[in-house]
Amino acid sequence: MTIRALLAVPAGLVVALSLNGCKQEDIPGAAFNHKPGFLTGTISQQHYDGVTDDLLTAGLGASGLASAVPPAFADSLNPTPIELRRMAIYNNYRALVDTAPGGGYGTWFGPQVGAEGEGLIAGDEYLAFIDSGDELAPVTVMVQVPDSFDPDQPCMVTAPSSGSRGVYGAIGTAGEWGLKKGCAVVYTDKGTGTGSYNLETGTAQRLDGTLTASGDEPVQYRVRLDDAGRDAFNAAYPDRMAFKHAHSGANPEADWGLNVLQSIEVGFYVLNELHGQETGNGQRVVTIKPNNTLVIASSVSNGGGASVRAAEQDEKGLIDGVAVSEPNVNPLVDAGFTIRQGNGAVISDHSRSLLDYTTALAVYQGCANRAPAIRDLAPFNAILNDVTVNENICTALAAKGLVTGATLDEQATDALRILNDDFGVQPEQNLVAPSHFGASVAQSIAMTYANAYGGFAVTDRLCGLSLAATDGSGLVTPLGAAQEAALFSASNGIPPTAGVNQVYDDASGGATNLKQAVSNSSGLADFGLDALLCLRSLAAGTDAVSGEVLTGTAAAQAQAIADGIEGIRASGDLQGKPAVFVTGRADAILPINHTSRPYVGLNQRVEGGDSGLRYYEVLNAHHLDAFNAFPGFNERYVPLHHYYIQALDLMWSHLKDGVALPPSQVVRTVPRGAGAPALTATNLPPVLAEPEESDRIQFVDNQVRIPD
Structure with a gap:
């Protein structure tokens, strides 16, 4: 059965796609369309009419996505696949795009901009699993083909998920832009995704997000434990959850580039099943090919990093250009170049790994939150952070000799100095970082990536x-049935999320929510600082307190993590492909001195005059535009998303019409100011x-020079 024939199949039916019929030699010179061998199981197909439901908004339209009232489940314990999809699109869109009035939604970006009505887009959607080499943790891939797709001028955009999100994670970024252009959009969860596993019940998520306790069904992730092993673990640590990114035992990031390339191949397969030349016997001749299709590798954050890695690894010529925002890239360390902003200090200690700087933020940011220079200015600092916990962190760090100062103010100021001076965190990030600490951003990344890199x-x-639901006192409790049923649509894949929290099993007094945990070494409620120092030690390879080289089990764990990090380093070689990076200078999740800036330098060292990379550093912009909906953020920061859209537009014009890409530059935005007018x-x-000339970013004398 061809995909075209599937359009007549009742909605929601999952069908297996197979190719039968004549042999390729029956048509001289023809290449027949074949299902990629790495696809496993069935492919789910659904056509959306663009009226009652659609590809981009799940039928909610622009106003529904902007509404503070989320779509509901008819039965909270048994949501349907359609309901889960709708909620997933709602949550993932709003997690990355500021939909508040005045922030640009509906004017500069959004489904309704440049479209009719509410911006609903009709078309076909295909979902499947990619064989990752581990049947218990497959990769999810999705292809969306809008009805406006023109097979005579084919185009494709990659949309790997940001963060650890599921396959709909880039729906509001690369997805929206590509669908509006009439391009096929190819998505992948890149081996992270929202796949959860309840160790107590053995419940996991199917491809469509519904739950099953059957051990025989394909699921997004299942723990590799037999019944006896699971019973033993549950007896010691009841009610725990496992998540795919953290606990699959793989290092999914090492294959992010491969997963994006695979998603492109699936895209070509789907397009040729839809539009390839018919032979009359069920076969299709391949007519939509890389050499006649415009393919832009795109997405934001982790998804952007995945597309960059795909471009580096593209040996088949699948990708024509790259346009990404705030990419999570870990460039190979090259001491042969430096970075300098204006007349500031020369930065030679760049290109630290994500786990390196994130564990530093997890350890020191809580104390830095109360530094006099930022504590009363940083948005949400007083709301998201407990003042006593922040002070306890300072006291514990000072007792260990990790910060200096006779007073809490001095200790907090020293913690901020350590992050800025010793770890290359830009001062522009200082006002954003406290809110992220209160939201457990660094803490969650540190735990998930340490586990993933080391294959634990x-x-x-x-x-x-460990991971579990907790009660108001921080004690472990079973995850509510309704919460678990909604995880596919509510979770970002990296706890704490959707009711699942980080738990410090070794806290004083027993297992406690990390945020409320008392450390044994300090006797203080210091956000489980002992656990965070342990993660910091494993990232550094030396004891975070004594500075001594790790030994025994800790040394073996640190080495496994170090090996995993080496496996995800970016080469800087984009093979001459045109590329655009946009990054906010105030990015407090992926510090620019370790991501975009050094990638520019590494790329120049590798490709030199053949480089097609352009870098646009946006002032007054940070990593999480969704925060701009709130007071304090809306006055200070502009949407980086707007410049991501511009990056895609620039790449489109370059590839379609030969328009030169603008040179690398600093973009001098103007904050909205008091009252945050539109x-x-x-x-x-x-x-x-x-x-x-004063705004141009240049690479001169082995130095990336960034204007103030």
């Missing part, structure tokens, strides 16, 4: 940490084709 299992409980063109100046 849930039973290893690295640094005494954004105007004054706030959002464009990337300029001919920027002032």
Whole structure:
């Protein structure tokens, strides 16, 4: 059965796609369409009419996505696949895009911009699993083909998920832009995703997000434990959850580039099943090919990093150009170049790994939150952070000799100095970082990535940490049935999320929510600092307190993590492909001195004059635009998403019409200011084709030079 024939199949029916019929030699010179061998199981197909439901908004439309009232489940314990999809799209869109009035939604970006009505887009959607080499942790892939797709001018956009999100994680970024252009959009959860596993019940998520306790069905992730092993773990640590990114035992990031390339191949397969030349016997001749299809590798954050890695690894010529925002790239360390902003200090200690700087933020940011220079200015600092816990962190760090100062103010100031001076965190990030600490961003990344890089299992409980629901006192409790049923649509794949928290099993007094945990070494409620110092030690390879080289089990764990990090380093070789990076200078999750800036330098060292990379550093912009909906953020920061859209537009014009990409530059945005009036063109100046010389980012004498 061809995909075209599937359009007549009743909605929601999952069908197996197979190719039968004549042999390729029956048509001289023809290449027949074949299902990629790495696809496993069935492919789910659904056509959306663009009226009652659609590809981009799940039928909610622009106003529904902006509504503070989420779509509901008719039965909270048994949501349907359609309900889960709708909620997943709602949550993932709002997690990355500011939909609040005045912030640009509906004016500068959004489903309704440049579209009719509410921006619903009709078309076909295909979902399947990719064989990752581990049947218990497959990779999810999705292809969306809008009805507006033109087979005579084919185009494709990659949309790997941001963060650890599921396959709909880039729906509001690369997904929206590509669908509006009439392009096929190919998505992948890149081996992370929301796949959860309840160790108590053996419940896991199917491809469509519904739950099953059957051990025989294909699921997004299942723990590798027999019944006896699971019973033993549950007896010691009841009610725990495992998550795919953290606990699959793999290092999924090492294959992010491969997963994006695979998603492109699936995209070509689907397009040729839909539009390839018919032979009359069920076969299709391949007519949509890489050499006649415009393919842009895109997405944001982790998804952006995945597309960059795909471009580096593209040996088949699948990708024509790259346009990404705030990419999570870990460039190979090259001491042969430096970075300098304006007349500031020369930065030679760049290109630290994600786990390196994130564990530093997890350890020191809580204390830095109360530094006099930022504590009263940082948005949400007083709301998301407990003042006593912050002070306890300072006291515990000082007792260990990790910060200096006779007073809490001095200790907090020293903690902030350590992050800025010793770890290359830009001062522009200082006001954003406290809110992220309060939301457990660094803490969650540190735990998940340490486990993933080292290939550890849930039973290893690295640094005494596990995952579970907790009550108001911080004690472990079973995850509510309704919460678990909604995880596919509500979770971001990296706890704490959707009711699942980080638990410090080795806390004083027993297993406690990390946020409320008392450390044995300090006797203080210090956000489980002992566990965070353990993660920091494993990232550094030396004891975070004594500075001594690790030994025994800790040394073996640190080495496994170090090996995993080497496996995810970016080469800087984009093979001459045109590429655009946009990054906010105030990014407090992926510090620019370890991501975009050094990638530019590494790329120049590798490709030199053949480089097609352009880098646009946006002032007054940070990593999580969704925070801009709130007071304090809305006054200070502009949407980086707007410049991501511009990056895609620039790449489109370059590839379609040969328009030169503007040179690398600093984009000088203007904050909205007091009262946060609606954004105007004054706030959002464009990337300029001919920027002032003083605004150009250049690579001179082995130095990445960034204007102030």
